[in-house]
Amino acid sequence: MKCKIYIVLFILCSHYSIAHEGMWLPLLQEQNIFPIMQQAGCKLSEHDIYDAHNASLKDAIVQVGSDCSGGIISNNGLVITNHHCVESFIHKQSSVAQNYLQEGFWAKDHTQEIPVSGLYVSVLQRIIDVSNDVLSDVSDTVSAQEFYMRTQAKIDSIIAVYTLHDSTLHYSIESLYGGNQYLLFSSRRFSDVRLVGFMPANIASFGADLDNWMWPRHAADFALLRIYVDTLQNAADFSEHNVPYIPRTCLSIDTSGIQEGDFTMLMGYPAQTNNYATSYETSRIFSDLNPLQIELRKRKLAAIHEYMQLGEIQSLQYYSTYYSLLNYYVKWQAEQEGIQRYKVIERKKTFENNMQEWIKTQQDISENHSNILALYDSAYAQYFTSYIALVTYAESVWKMDFFMFAEKVLPLYYAALKNTVDTHRVERIRKVAADYYVNIAPHIEQKLLPDIMSYLDSNLNVAYMPEMYRSFSISERNDYIQSMIHESILFQKNAMDIFLKKIHKKRYQSRPQNIVKIMEQDKGIQFVIQTRAVLSEILFPQYYNALLELEYCTKKYMSVMRTCTNQTPMSPDANGTLRVSFGNILGYSNADAIYYAPQTTSYGLQQKWNLQHIAYPKDEILDSLCNQHNKGSFFSDTVYVNFIGTNHTTGGSSGSPVLNAYGSMIGLNFDRSSESAMSDLYYDAAICRNIMVDIRYVLFCIQMYGKSPHLIQEMSFFTK
Template structure:
């Protein structure tokens, strides 16, 4: 590992791309990537990947729940994604009596499939380039607000032109910070039901300890199904709905893979910032991320002590805790990786080259435009960017402590969720008991159904006291508490206890006899309003700085692309469908040893070796141990007799790619991506060809768990298996 960390990362967005770098639009694959992909082993045509007139791979890839990716794996709308992507829905459907999160769940037929309250999948229909249409309407003489207004007006026209009367959702998105625009057409389905999930001890094996680490041994998958009306159209949940008969579903490979095999991933990567300037990296490493890490850990510690004492509380808060914990480790990994690899210094050197290019009189160096024109277009770009970060460094720290409060404490966000109901109560002249019980009480019951008030009280106190003590400019109420001489945690506890929101019973009693003045003056509601006001506040000075930065950043990207006309670029991720490709590939020098004979996959042997009875992260079901001891792997073992569990590829992915299918050269499913590696945690900002890896669960392990462990072979029988 020491050797790996000594590799000095000098990758920057304007250097020639490595073969496996890039998150590419499907409509550009034929022009930009196809020859390269063929040389690496691809056996499909571009039309088999993306075609708007006939079925293609893109028809089997869906955005899951707005934040993950999933794939269709049967003609009957069966959806495969990560366990952690379905975690919230699995937890929501779980109770102490039917604890699917802990014990797993496998529907025997359609009638047993379970409908979460809110879950949707989004099918991609088509995309197109509208850059020329939009940018022809704006010019550099406009303010950013003028520019934004005109662009938004044109976006509204494009959306209306392509939604076919509301049948489709149309999204027009900027790329390269507003230097290009594309529209995307989607079809959304909201009746999505849980079909199967392994228990936590398989789906989340390794917990936070193994998160972002290699080797991994996690069965991170879950199964859902898309339902529609009798004609296959999107429809609200109904018992009359039927499984959607899809255009295309992925065939599943039983063959596996070898090192250096071509592979590709299609998915919805959330966000990268590969063009982030050096000053932005410095701000994140020194100000924003440390506050994020500390705030997240404070929330986690306050939650965990209650979750460990009560299983129902553990179920109710499992998804929220997992989400906070994931980004807590991610942000600390970002700090470490960006610092270790001196990424800001590498980018700063390239920015100096950019400034040199702007001011150069050398025609060969300058490219198509002359010095005067370059100075006019780009001369103040880096000054505007650097000034913005210099002026907002401290604010970024304060904002992240504040956001940790809003992210961690449900009680701070509760007044916003209550506002419509309380307005109705206040405006009603009188509401009899029957009307209250039928209309208002169920809303209150629903709001408090998953809240455990001792936990909420502790999170409220701990996160707010951290913000009060660590922010340079906290809200006035907290400043007064600090200056009072009394313990701030004690004061926050008293404030919480005095609020009508501190229990369901107190709020119900108040709502029966509401008093507008008492509601407005409630201390917790006042504090919530003050926090959200601070969160949304933007001074006139900051607005000016923001406009200068936005224009400067857009022109920095434009200028750097102009400076390097021979470089092929890909746009930053922004939750739009992309393809990334590479090979099955182990980590380089000093890679951590694992349980297999090679370092690019792990096996069930290693899972059993990590087993710690009763441990929250490393416990295992006895049935899985028995299957291992008996070597009862069915047809899912590899040719050496191993049962593969997880494997490595060198794909370029990020958050949002969770659940993405890993496909072989023929477009057959060999696994699904679920994580990256800690060594390349800076991947959202830079791409490291040597260290960047994707960790995926082997599809054969998925099938083994469904068939041999769960006895749900009827699900496997739905699939198209390819030997």
């Protein structure tokens, strides 16, 4: 009998025992993962990676905004991240006259560096386990709502105490393992961040949408930023008097080259994974959620792409929007293929069956949690009903330009309802409208909205439709939408101009009910008002209540899972906090007789240029540099471009420094292969690969293409 139990436990834990799997907290010793890292080739101590009191690698790893990672590579606050991580900010700085996206940019000194409004960079200071404090006032007998209220009150109280002690730091408390552990993260947040250098987009994002999520790749996906602080080295808003940040430590760079099999370690801020999703949860994602998201993105992308083909101005106008939408459109399709091809749902079912068998052998767990999986799936089904409706709105009207524009106009309506209209409020609306009709192309959504609403008619629960709209027949709905896009101030500039003239008149400002009347006659405004009512009064309450129940059930489910795998290290799902993932440089095979080597070179660039495909525009300067005898300080012959490894990554891992066994930087993470899109749900080291820029190619681009050797002189280099 004991032998059978051990066999079941071995099978149960096997999926979670793959060394390359997981995005680990930097508290490596506490997770029992560090010995495995050392066996894999790591030459560092755990204190080299994370030390709360002394300089360590964690002081050189940054979070860029809320979506990306980066590394500090000089003692003058120079930061490296991905080009695509700051592309939207580059886009905002670009114009037809000064098109940084098309031309690239290299600051020759500090005075030329471009301030980036709205971008911040964070550096972790310390991690503290506050689980006992957060969970001190709860038990398994409280309701989901009570659990949330009590733990949230504790979290708020703890953060208040730390903020009182040091208000210069930013604090957050994050739950792990489904709410079984709570960690406090303190960080310094820097808001004066400036663009220093980056390649033209056609080189940085070489291959564009054709190569996205694909291997082999040949992209120079990097950008250089600089952190500025006040003269006392305190974080500060932009000022001409600010000076470069001096970090506690910075990353050294190793240019000796890489080999297949080399140990690699990523440090960064991965956003979100769901690796412990059940088979039922995964099946709903595969059968319902992803197909819906793919279809709605497809329609939006087609409409925007058609507009972008009209010319350079139109292309530049929607460049950032288009490629932002495209990224996950491609990802979801690849995830679908991976789930099906690698039988992810079936593998999860096998795990669950083994878990159920193990539970039967554990009397204390069996008495309390024998049906834990069924309870979890039931809670997820309840949650999914409102969740997929919210996603439907988020992928359709809720995030369309006309809707977001309406939300800026509606404060005038609500003020008029309260008889509080004034000239300042009216003037703000005029400025918002002027900006909207200059920077947005409403006719994109005039063509798109009928198509989107037709899809919603067939795929959105009628109970979640706007009140008036749901009462219409299909033909009446079509007529309503057509009337809306041809008459509403949200779609027609002439209608907006007439509206603005009216509300500037004294009889409208002195009698706000007149403003209410004309806004209630606008079908676009009414559509948005009623949609917002559905979201706030029906969908969000249902969603949040179901989410609380699901999270509470997740806590119990994860507790059982951790108990049964207590001899096997188990990484918490990514949640935007600092993580470490490790693996090796390794090629792979995804089909019979096909093997993908782990490195690409400039010869691949030239082969793609020869295809004369629109996704591979030839850059004559780069071509010349790759072919000339003098290739600079970092290549003597072959120019190595990108490489792949078995590191577990996800969104947010973009820009993560890739480190060797000694902690020196050898590359920059920027993507995954299409086979790896499923790794947010299920990781398989045999097939999942992350894609990285070789640091030597980065330096080659800086030195030879950007003609900026002064930036390289700031850096320190690793020697064994």
